[in-house]
Amino acid sequence: MTAQQVTLRKMTAAEYRAATEHRELESVRALGRLMPEELAWERVRAGTARFLPDGLDTSGHHLLTAENAAGAAVGNAWVGPDPGKAASTAAAAWLYDVNVFEQFRRRGYGSAILTAVEVLIAQEGKTALGLNVVGDNEAAIGLYRRLGYDVASMTMRKEI
Secondary structure, three states, X not given: OOOOOOEEEEOOHHHHHHHHHHHHHHHHHHHOOOOOHHHHHHHHHHHHHHHOOOHHHOOOOEXXXXXXXXXXXXXXXXXXXXXXXXXXOXXXXXXXXXXXXXXXXXOOHHHHHHHHHHHHHHHOOOOEEEEOOOOOOHHHHHHHHHOOOOOOOOOOOOOO
């Protein structure tokens, strides 16, 4: 497979709404295994409000659409300050979300988007990129490992 390349640009307002809807639905799906759906929705929406108080224009955050060489939007990403570090001293960025649109999956665009995000944050002086991944998302885990990401911490759970 030929390595894909993408160009990142700021999301439009419509793209931001669609990306937020998708991210929140996926987050509720994951949290719904641990808590009632109504509580999952409350937590997810509170997280969006906390981390993106000004939506698309939240300072320090990049809400990006990835386009392929033909100019087609193939996915999106949200990257910003590492939530575990003080903003003024953080050398790390945080990948809050990355999504390859269904029709473009399994074609190398996930790698291309992550590589482009890494270039962007390196240009801003960041030296690391952190992220969380849901434990049953084998495709994402494989992608991150292929690109050199290591496990920094792990939470495990067993239903009793």
